Amino acid sequence: MKSIGKAVVAGVIVVREKATPGFGTGQRIIGSAASRIGMSPARGVNVVSCRILRRPLSLCLAGVLACGLSACGNSGSDTPSAKPSKSKTPKIAVDTSWEPPRSAANPHIYVSELDQIQYPPQAETDIIRSAVKARVIQCMSEKGYNVPPSYSNEGLSDEMDEAAIEGVYSYSSPENAALYGASTPAFTLSIKKTQAEQSLPDDYLETLYGKDEKDTGCVGKGFEIFSKVSEKKQKLAQSVADMQLKVSDQAEPLRLKLEKKWAACMADAGLSQYTTIEKVAMENGGEEPWPQGAPSAEQVKVAKTSGECMISTGYLEEYSKHQAQIGHAYAQKNPGVITEWKKVHQAEIEAATASLNGKEVR
Numbered sequence: 001m002k003s004i005g006k007a008v009v010a011g012v013i014v015v016r017e018k019a020t021p022g023f024g025t026g027q028r029i030i031g032s033a034a035s036r037i038g039m040s041p042a043r044g045v046n047v048v049s050c051r052i053l054r055r056p057l058s059l060c061l062a063g064v065l066a067c068g069l070s071a072c073g074n075s076g077s078d079t080p081s082a083k084p085s086k087s088k089t090p091k092i093a094v095d096t097s098w099e100p101p102r103s104a105a106n107p108h109i110y111v112s113e114l115d116q117i118q119y120p121p122q123a124e125t126d127i128i129r130s131a132v133k134a135r136v137i138q139c140m141s142e143k144g145y146n147v148p149p150s151y152s153n154e155g156l157s158d159e160m161d162e163a164a165i166e167g168v169y170s171y172s173s174p175e176n177a178a179l180y181g182a183s184t185p186a187f188t189l190s191i192k193k194t195q196a197e198q199s200l201p202d203d204y205l206e207t208l209y210g211k212d213e214k215d216t217g218c219v220g221k222g223f224e225i226f227s228k229v230s231e232k233k234q235k236l237a238q239s240v241a242d243m244q245l246k247v248s249d250q251a252e253p254l255r256l257k258l259e260k261k262w263a264a265c266m267a268d269a270g271l272s273q274y275t276t277i278e279k280v281a282m283e284n285g286g287e288e289p290w291p292q293g294a295p296s297a298e299q300v301k302v303a304k305t306s307g308e309c310m311i312s313t314g315y316l317e318e319y320s321k322h323q324a325q326i327g328h329a330y331a332q333k334n335p336g337v338i339t340e341w342k343k344v345h346q347a348e349i350e351a352a353t354a355s356l357n358g359k360e361v362r
Contacts, residue, residue: 089246092329100324105163106171108311110320112327114247115165117240117341122162124349129160131352132222136208139218143207161186169320170277171310177303181295182280191292225351229344236341243330243337251323258315265309271302280306 100110104121111119140147166173167184180188197205210217223230259277266274273285280302283290290299310316331338 089249091250092246092326092333094325094329096325098325098328100321100328103162103165105161106166106173108316108320109165109169109171110317110324111165112247112324113331113338114240114244114327115324117338117345118244119160119162119165120345124345125160125162127349127356128352131225131355134356135222135225136218139221140207143218145204145207169310169316170280170306171316172303172307174304174307177295177300177307179295180303181299182290182303182306183295225355226348228351229347232340233344233348236337236344239334239337240341243334244327247323247326247330250326251319254322255319258313258319261313262306262309262315265313266305269305269309271305274302274306277306 100112103109103111103115103119105119137147164184164186166176167186172180172182172184176185179185206217208217209219216223226233262277263275266272271285274280275285279285281289283299290296295303
């Protein structure tokens with residue numbers, strides 16, 4: 001792929017790449033967090049292997065706003081990582097008497113302070129998204145371009161949505177299973193955006209994303225309202241990402257135990273080939289992912305049954321509660337990170353609200 005532009009958006013370097021036959025237009029996030037993930041140019045799109053880390057795209061990339069890109073990958077090899085590196089991090093003491101709150105998006109999922117940072121209330125995310133959207137549209141309009149609906153929100157990730165926490169656990173509700181199969185709403189939308197973008201001319205993309213480091217394009221213009229806090233947020237996001245990876249490591253033994261109950265439930269439903277939750281993303285539990293496009297009846301059945309088994313066996317509640325309690329322990333040990341994040345996030349909301357009202361925060 002040939003790079004046609006690079007811009008610093010919300011503290012992250014975004015490299016814009018031209019489409020290569022058989023691959024598709026992609027974007028790469030370059031940074032320390034990106035080194036933990038793999039990139040596979042499969043099926044016409046660069047796919048981040050964040051599911052391997054049991055963390056969403058936003059967490060793999062330090063949870064920054066700029067990771068709303070159709071495809072992200074690392075800055076090195078295109079070979080996907082098979083497994084996350086085994087950590088030697090000592091376990092943190094956990095207060096199992098602490099009762100974590102449940103996600104507003106899914107009552108079967110418990111959340112910690114770290115989860116609430118990465119999946120803030122939907123209304124707050126919508127304010128930030130609307131402000132950037134309006135600025136991008138205005139910028140493109142001033143340069144003579146109409147912005148298609150699917151591109152009016154470039155630079156913001158659907159992984160930021162409060163309900164995206166379901167993707168951390170590879171859970172599909174019956175409704176989402178029917179629409180997206182074993183995929184998540186956010187991932188499906190990112191694929192559609194990438195595919196649709198291939199028909200857009202280079203001058204449009206260069207105007208949207210910029211031509212080089214100094215020209216950040218209209219997306220950069222959209223994020224200018226957060227310039228005062230973007231650098232601080234990036235550092236805080238990296239701290240949260242590091243803590244969440246430690247949480248996942250410590251919770252893994254229980255997850256594996258619960259996964260066996262889930263697998264038994266799948267077998268009882270006639271789906272014995274799905275011995276691990278990761279296999280749900282693979283056609284018939286094999287080595288190849290389900291084909292892109294509308295999910296088949298079989299894929300819908302597998303995703304729906306998987307979700308039902310996660311609930312009936314207690315996998316979703318027990319695993320998420322355990323992770324939330326570990327996350328709480330890290331939050332208690334690092335109160336400064338939580339406090340500073342809340343300040344930064346509030347500053348973002350104020351800046352977004354002011355922008356929507358035609359004002360600027362001084």
